[in-house]
Amino acid sequence: MTEVEKQRNNNEKRERILEGALKAFAKKGFYNTKVSEIASEAGVADGTIYLYFKNKDDLLISLFEDRMEWVIERLQAELSAVSGDSLVKLRAFVHLHFLLAVENRDLAEFITVELRQSAKFVKEYKNPKFADYLRILQGLIEQGQAEGLIRAELDSKLVSRAIFGALDEVLLQLTLSRSAPGDVVNESTQISAILIDGLITRD
Amino acid sequence: MTEVEKQRNNNEKRERILEGALKAFAKKGFYNTKVSEIASEAGVADGTIYLYFKNKDDLLISLFEDRMEWVIERLQAELSAVSGDSLVKLRAFVHLHFLLAVENRDLAEFITVELRQSAKFVKEYKNPKFADYLRILQGLIEQGQAEGLIRAELDSKLVSRAIFGALDEVLLQLTLSRSAPGDVVNESTQISAILIDGLITRD
DNA sequence: TTGGCTACTGAATCGCCATTCATTTCTTAG
DNA sequence: CTAAGAAATGAATGGCGATTCAGTAGCCAA
Incomplete structure (x- = not known):
């Protein structure tokens, strides 16, 4: 995989997480949304979110x-x-x-x-x-x-x-x-x- | 204590709790406010809040x-x-x-x-x-x-x-x-x- | 004085969930 | 093909904090 593709891959996963978070936050609000819900919405493991975001x-x-x-x-x-x-x-x-x-x-x-x-x-x-x-x-x-x-x-x-x-x-x-x-x-x-x-x- | 006085007493405590909650919520927001903080702001025990409010x-x-x-x-x-x-x-x-x-x-x-x-x-x-x-x-x-x-x-x-x-x-x-x-x-x-x-x- | 009733207390419980990290899976250079 | 390094996984941890409840204190009537 080239650097460019790697970059795109990263961004795609990051974007999937953001998209999942958006959907979840819109539905239930920030405080009522579990990180694990965002993860499952995004199709990644809970821990993966912490590879892309601090918390x-x-x-x-x-x-x-x-x-x-x-x-x-x-x-x-x-x-x-x-x-x-x-x-x-x-x-x-x-x-x-x-x-x-x-x-x-x-x-x-x-x-x-x-x-x-x-x-x-x-x-x-x-x-x-x-x-x-x-x-x-x-x-x-x-x-x-x-x-x-x-x-x-x-x-x-x-x-x-x-x-x-x-x-x-x-x-x-x-x-x-x-x-x-x-x-x-x-x-x-x-x-x-x-x-x-x-x-x-x-x- | 007459019924009236008892009532007033209750309302006064209830009001103290509401006042404490207002102050706390205004400062830190609902989700970041602990029930125990409201209690201490109101000068009552944590449990007392549950005598006046369901949750x-x-x-x-x-x-x-x-x-x-x-x-x-x-x-x-x-x-x-x-x-x-x-x-x-x-x-x-x-x-x-x-x-x-x-x-x-x-x-x-x-x-x-x-x-x-x-x-x-x-x-x-x-x-x-x-x-x-x-x-x-x-x-x-x-x-x-x-x-x-x-x-x-x-x-x-x-x-x-x-x-x-x-x-x-x-x-x-x-x-x-x-x-x-x-x-x-x-x-x-x-x-x-x-x-x-x-x-x-x-x- | 006593017993019962009500109001209050605050330490202990218990469930929840953000975060971690040992392990697994994937990727790629050699 | 192989091994190192990167990325991802998800079960386990740890802490927090809402709620509970056994006990205490005040009050009154008999």
């Missing part, structure tokens, strides 16, 4: 890093393909957020449910990838402010937090109720409408 | 119920003292949400961080009190729609979820960073402004 916490963090990186790449790729002003991009962002979640149920469930816990309780972990995600959103807001489309007096950091929160909570409901993909278009359209134009009626 | 899960759920009930009562009391149209009330709601959180740090931290986990993983638990909270918000939206102030085409359930999510995420940030009470007024004002008027500039 259960490390597995959790690695899973975050890995999947968030993937999400961010997809998001950026799709966003850069959108042409138009920042409001158009913001609408696209909202839509993509939902779309990615619906296409990756387990991942969405894992992130919406475990993100908070982990951010707080897995010692030392500062969750840089999540910060990156927020920064993309914040960048859109600031772009809009620079273009004069979004009110300049708003704190872009606060706004991006709030938007993320709104999306996340609606998604939580969606994933937990395991409802049909439903009208993602409808939901994302309504959220965008509120964000951009507000709740009030106009003449 | 650790039951303690968690009871804590939710109890504190959410209190929050809802305060919220309703304060809201009913607000006179004005539904937009005024919505602004007050947002403001109160932040205010209550800042006045009750541990409670806010507990609710923002543990609510999701519990809703999903404590078997059987449907979290009715949280549903009540959302319903208050939903009621405000619907009132606004009836008054013609809020766009009728919006799904009030979706909207109330989204608003709650926005508030919750901003609060999460606030409580986790343990930042100074800071400008709660500023934050709640900006959030209300976005909700009501939207992000965009107006001529």
Whole structure:
């Protein structure tokens, strides 16, 4: 086996473990998932997990890093393909957020449910990838402010937090109720409408 | 000891345990908190906890119920003292949400961080009190729609979820960073402004 | 004073599960 | 083909911590 193939092999096993962990965490949550369950889901022995990850916490963090990186790449790729002003991009962002979640149920469930816990309780972990995600959103807001489309007096950091929160909570409901993909278009359209134009009626 | 005094005594001990649990859960999270830590925080023996609660899960759920009930009562009391149209009330709601959180740090931290986990993983638990909270918000939206102030085409359930999510995420940030009470007024004002008027500039 | 009742205590139990590591299996260079 | 080294295995270990329960303490009524 060449070095390259060896590398691929390693990554494939590592990936299988991550995939098993994702599935298990999404179903039962981090604390209620046994390492042995992840192992069996991944089709490896319990001990094998410890060849790829330091411990259960490390597995959790690695899973975050890995999947968030993937999400961010997809998001950026799709966003850069959108042409138009920042409001158009913001609408696209909202839509993509939902779309990615619906296409990756387990991942969405894992992130919406475990993100908070982990951010707080897995010692030392500062969750840089999540910060990156927020920064993309914040960048859109600031772009809009620079273009004069979004009110300049708003704190872009606060706004991006709030938007993320709104999306996340609606998604939580969606994933937990395991409802049909439903009208993602409808939901994302309504959220965008509120964000951009507000709740009030106009003449 | 009369029956009444006995009752009060019981409730006082029960309350001490709930208070200890709240403090501990807020600091270390449900899964990282030992029952013995709660006991020592409450100044009772480990076994005493099991005289008042079936098990650790039951303690968690009871804590939710109890504190959410209190929050809802305060919220309703304060809201009913607000006179004005539904937009005024919505602004007050947002403001109160932040205010209550800042006045009750541990409670806010507990609710923002543990609510999701519990809703999903404590078997059987449907979290009715949280549903009540959302319903208050939903009621405000619907009132606004009836008054013609809020766009009728919006799904009030979706909207109330989204608003709650926005508030919750901003609060999460606030409580986790343990930042100074800071400008709660500023934050709640900006959030209300976005909700009501939207992000965009107006001529 | 005593006996019974209730509330409380906290040390001991017991099951669980993350982690380890002696052993086995696979891989490849010579 | 062979032997060394790498990778994987999964049964055994060890510690932890929720829960239990035999015993203690306080209280009251007779």
